[in-house]
Amino acid sequence: MNKTNELALDNCIKCSICVTHCPVAKVTDKFAGPKQNGPDLERFRLEEPLAVHPSIEYCSNCKNCEVACPSGVSISTMNCRAKGEYVAKNGAPLRDRLLANVELMGDFARLMPGLVNWGGKVKLFRELAERIFNISADMTLPQYASKTFYELYRENKPPVSAKKVVYFPGCYVTYNTPEVGLALVKVMAHNGVEVLVEEFNCCGVPLIANGLLADAKNNARNNMRKLEKYIDAGYQIVTSCPSCNLALRREYGELFDMEKAHRLAEQVIDVFEYLQVLAENGELKTDFKHLSLTVGYHQPCHLKAVGCGVPSKGILDLVPGVEVNDLDAGCCGLSGSYGFKKEKYAISQEIGRQLFQAVKKKGLNRVITECGMCQLQIHHGTGAEVYHPIQVLAEAYGLGSDIK
Amino acid sequence: MMNKKADVLVIGAGLSGLMAAAKAVEQGKKVLLVAKGMGALGLSSGCIDLWGYDIDQPDQVCSRPLQEIDKLIQVNPHHPYARVRDVLEESLDFFRKICAENGSPYLENEGGNWLLPTALGTMRPTYLVPASMAVKSLEEADKILVVGFKGLKDFYPDVLVANLQRNAELKPSCKLEPVLVEVGSEELKPAALAHRLERGEIIDKIVQQVKPLLSPGAVVLFPPVLGSSGGAGMAGRLADELGCPVYEVSNIPPALPGDRLQKTLLHHLKTRGVEVIIGSTVTTAHLEGNRCVKVTVRCLSGTMTISARVFVLATGSFLGGGLEADIEGIKESIFNLPVQIGAEEWSVQEFLDLKGQPFNKFGIAVNDHLQPVDESGQVLVKNLMVTGANLAGCNYPIEKCGNGVALATGYKAGKLVEVVHGE
Ligand SMILES: Cc1cc2nc3c(=O)[nH]c(=O)nc-3n(C[C@H](O)[C@H](O)[C@H](O)COP(=O)(O)OP(=O)(O)OC[C@H]3O[C@@H](n4cnc5c(N)ncnc54)[C@H](O)[C@@H]3O)c2cc1C
Ligand code: SF4
Ligand code: SF4
Numbered sequence: 001m002n003k004t005n006e007l008a009l010d011n012c013i014k015c016s017i018c019v020t021h022c023p024v025a026k027v028t029d030k031f032a033g034p035k036q037n038g039p040d041l042e043r044f045r046l047e048e049p050l051a052v053h054p055s056i057e058y059c060s061n062c063k064n065c066e067v068a069c070p071s072g073v074s075i076s077t078m079n080c081r082a083k084g085e086y087v088a089k090n091g092a093p094l095r096d097r098l099l100a101n102v103e104l105m106g107d108f109a110r111l112m113p114g115l116v117n118w119g120g121k122v123k124l125f126r127e128l129a130e131r132i133f134n135i136s137a138d139m140t141l142p143q144y145a146s147k148t149f150y151e152l153y154r155e156n157k158p159p160v161s162a163k164k165v166v167y168f169p170g171c172y173v174t175y176n177t178p179e180v181g182l183a184l185v186k187v188m189a190h191n192g193v194e195v196l197v198e199e200f201n202c203c204g205v206p207l208i209a210n211g212l213l214a215d216a217k218n219n220a221r222n223n224m225r226k227l228e229k230y231i232d233a234g235y236q237i238v239t240s241c242p243s244c245n246l247a248l249r250r251e252y253g254e255l256f257d258m259e260k261a262h263r264l265a266e267q268v269i270d271v272f273e274y275l276q277v278l279a280e281n282g283e284l285k286t287d288f289k290h291l292s293l294t295v296g297y298h299q300p301c302h303l304k305a306v307g308c309g310v311p312s313k314g315i316l317d318l319v320p321g322v323e324v325n326d327l328d329a330g331c332c333g334l335s336g337s338y339g340f341k342k343e344k345y346a347i348s349q350e351i352g353r354q355l356f357q358a359v360k361k362k363g364l365n366r367v368i369t370e371c372g373m374c375q376l377q378i379h380h381g382t383g384a385e386v387y388h389p390i391q392v393l394a395e396a397y398g399l400g401s402d403i404k
Numbered sequence: 405m406m407n408k409k410a411d412v413l414v415i416g417a418g419l420s421g422l423m424a425a426a427k428a429v430e431q432g433k434k435v436l437l438v439a440k441g442m443g444a445l446g447l448s449s450g451c452i453d454l455w456g457y458d459i460d461q462p463d464q465v466c467s468r469p470l471q472e473i474d475k476l477i478q479v480n481p482h483h484p485y486a487r488v489r490d491v492l493e494e495s496l497d498f499f500r501k502i503c504a505e506n507g508s509p510y511l512e513n514e515g516g517n518w519l520l521p522t523a524l525g526t527m528r529p530t531y532l533v534p535a536s537m538a539v540k541s542l543e544e545a546d547k548i549l550v551v552g553f554k555g556l557k558d559f560y561p562d563v564l565v566a567n568l569q570r571n572a573e574l575k576p577s578c579k580l581e582p583v584l585v586e587v588g589s590e591e592l593k594p595a596a597l598a599h600r601l602e603r604g605e606i607i608d609k610i611v612q613q614v615k616p617l618l619s620p621g622a623v624v625l626f627p628p629v630l631g632s633s634g635g636a637g638m639a640g641r642l643a644d645e646l647g648c649p650v651y652e653v654s655n656i657p658p659a660l661p662g663d664r665l666q667k668t669l670l671h672h673l674k675t676r677g678v679e680v681i682i683g684s685t686v687t688t689a690h691l692e693g694n695r696c697v698k699v700t701v702r703c704l705s706g707t708m709t710i711s712a713r714v715f716v717l718a719t720g721s722f723l724g725g726g727l728e729a730d731i732e733g734i735k736e737s738i739f740n741l742p743v744q745i746g747a748e749e750w751s752v753q754e755f756l757d758l759k760g761q762p763f764n765k766f767g768i769a770v771n772d773h774l775q776p777v778d779e780s781g782q783v784l785v786k787n788l789m790v791t792g793a794n795l796a797g798c799n800y801p802i803e804k805c806g807n808g809v810a811l812a813t814g815y816k817a818g819k820l821v822e823v824v825h826g827e
Contacts, residue, residue, distance in 0.1 A: 013723075015447055015657055015658060016657065016658040017446045017657075017658055019593055020446065020593075020594070020595045020660070020663050021442070025595065026595045026599050026632070027599055028596075029590075029596065033593065063704075067441070067682050067704075068441055068682065068683075069441045069442075070440065070443055070723070070725070071441065071725075072440060072685065072725075245705070250705040265705060265706040273406055276408075277406070277407075280407075280409065304682070304683065305683060306704065307681055307683055307684040307701075307703025307705055307708075308406065308681070308703065309679045310679055313677075313679060326674045326675055328671050
């Protein structure tokens with residue numbers, strides 16, 4: 001009962017605000033919505049853990065329900081656990097296991113990135129994958145980089161400095177957009193901060209979203225083991241991906257009850273929050289170039305859920321010639337592996353439609369957003385070039401050449 | 405622990421917090437808005453009540469709300485309206501301006517109250533309404549067709565029809581008819597229905613089922629599901645297709661018009677550069693002398709502090725979470741401000757027989773700058789302003805003034821940020 005109280009089950013006033021704010025329930029009847037699987041069935045789950053509505057698989061784990069709830073009910077945590085119970089009992093399709101196992105996919109692609117990237121664009125292979133694995137043939141697949149972030153980092157080690165942080169890059173930066181990680185390392189070095197890295201495991205969010213809680217917990221344990229010495233030594237742990245940030249700051253404690261999770265949460269920080277602190281102490285370098293750059297900004301759902309606001313905003317406001325337009329058009333719809341699933345692709349695109357329209361209506365061909373998956377989806381839906389805000393900052397410092 | 409900084413921190417994303425932020429950012433302030441969740445707006449009808457009934461004859465809908473409020477202030481100088489009378493018209497104009505700029509115009513009824521049908525078939529007075537709900541001249545209709553949807557809960561056209569006949573002043577020859585249209589889903593959630601309408605998927609189906617029932621002089625009433633964003637676009641489109649006026653009536657929560665208004669105002673704030681954090685709860689205030697320097701915030705992912713020069717407490721009452729009741733009594737949840745328990749009684753007795761729940765009058769007492777004060781009128785926290793439903797002295801369900809008080813007090817707080825900071 002204790003855990004239940006923590007989830008604030010009894011606070012639910014049945015107002016259905018969570019349902020109104022659920023992007024999935026808005027576009028499909030297939031999902032019963034956050035209230036039913038959350039607070040409504042949670043009560044039964046106290047007695048019978050398997051009281052789970054099968055439509056739970058349609059929850060994309062975006063967490064909008066929880067953010068909106070006026071009563072502080074931990075709806076999405078209830079839903080994550082419920083999905084976990086359901087998958088533990090009924091098993092998960094091989095497809096879900098593959099998609100959720102981002103590291104495995106990344107390591108495989110690494111053996112021959114050119115071939116994998118090419119294969120991802122060949123219609124025949126995509127149709128086969130759709131038929132055999134139910135992986136949508138229409139969704140743009142992420143491109144794998146020829147070298148991982150870790151390899152590139154080792155080749156371009158930043159100068160040693162007394163000020164150090166640890167960077168948790170996350171899978172998307174590791175395998176797909178190592179340039180984002182490199183931009184981060186350079187920006188920090190420019191400000192006199194040395195970035196250390198370790199070969200971490202996937203944070204676990206894709207596993208959690210697919211109900212594979214035991215695997216996710218395994219990852220969490222491995223990461224904790226690697227992070228422990230840094231936590232003890234008082235290092236700040238910097239992220240660039242909002243979902244990794246949320247996992248380290250919240251899920252490790254909330255879902256997995258891990259020892260030291262509380263201290264970890266205190267030490268994890270988004271890279272722009274870190275830069276904000278530097279700025280406040282007058283330690284941020286402001287030798288910015290004028291950029292003449294107009295971009296749309298999309299706030300990822302998991303960044304909303306972290307609750308640190310829009311940390312990149314205060315910093316990018318300092319760069320001359322950069323105009324950032326908040327798109328404020330809701331969830332992008334991809335939600336990690338969700339939008340790659342054949343039966344969910346249409347739902348995912350329908351959710352993202354509002355965002356795509358906002359980009360097109362404003363006539364923007366460049367967009368910035370912190371989450372790699374949102375980057376992919378916005379590019380897929382609009383053709384716009386999409387960057388991580390740290391790449392804009394690197395550009396402004398004259399350290400990068402990513403912005404086209 | 406992370407610390408964020410702003411000129412103005414607004415706590416609460418209900419109507420009063422949103423107004424305070426909108427007015428503060430207009431003056432070039434760096435504004436941060438933090439809220440635990442969505443608040444009462446998403447539950448409300450989305451209409452702005454200002455003052456519903458005649459003070460001397462409480463069973464009469466009042467025809468000039470602004471003048472009635474002048475009267476109210478005479479008999480009840482402790483009502484929140486007495487603190488904001490100087491900016492009331494200005495605040496309503498400001499609100500209408502930003503709604504219109506963002507494509508969701510609100511309409512006034514020539515200085516009087518609108519009298520609008522509800523889903524229960526009652527007629528409720530209210531002051532500003534979204535264009536899609538501004539029902540005009542129901543009394544001239546020759547036919548009123550009430551459209552419901554199979555599978556949509558909480559809206560039953562036959563109930564509306566039966567009660568409206570009793571409650572509204574209609575032509576004796578006016579025919580009322582309920583109809584349930586089928587759009588191919590067993591269970592419909594309002595937001596999902598609104599989305600399908602916006603996508604144009606089910607408009608033909610609706611028109612096919614509704615059009616044959618219409619006759620000249622007909623008016624069509626729908627539940628408030630005509631689109632998920634503000635503006636009367638969808639009602640207008642249906643009106644064109646059907647060839648007669650189409651309106652939404654107000655419904656019990658979760659009703660979309662309140663949600664649309666909240667989205668519209670949040671969008672306005674974000675595009676003006678206000679940083680918005682929803683899902684995070686302010687737990688404690690840190691004071692130095694009688695000034696607040698920062699607050700502690702519990703987010704989904706840990707804790708942080710926010711420092712600001714001026715703070716606006718727009719946390720609502722019991723529903724929003726601004727006031728809490730426990731065994732020891734009622735308290736304000738962040739600053740621990742004293743809560744008045746409605747000792748002030750109306751000086752005009754008999755006003756409103758239906759005195760309503762006394763707890764609705766509980767709240768925080770403030771001065772004309774909306775700063776919280778103790779019983780002797782001493783300011784408790786100098787750089788803090790209190791707005792909206794957590795103010796003492798108003799009984800919104802009975803008085804029909806909830807959103808009006810929230811709007812005007814929020815606006816005034818936003819306007820006074822510089823003044824209060826200087827004090
Ligand atoms: C069901 C219902 C229907 C109504 N219908 C109407 C209507 O049709 N017309 C009308 O005029 N009035 C109506 N009212 C009244 C009106 O909605 C309210 O009086 C008014 O909206 C209050 O606004 P507010 O901004 O003061 O508070 P709220 O809307 O309650 O907002 C409070 C905000 O503060 C946040 N908050 C609370 N505590 C904390 C904390 N510790 N830290 C951070 N954030 C916090 C909440 O999450 C919320 O965002 C209705 C009220 C209810 C309950
Ligand atoms: S979980 Fe929260 S938002 Fe959903 S019905 Fe309950 S109180 Fe309302
Ligand atoms: S996490 Fe997202 S998809 Fe899942 S119930 Fe909540 S709002 Fe809906």
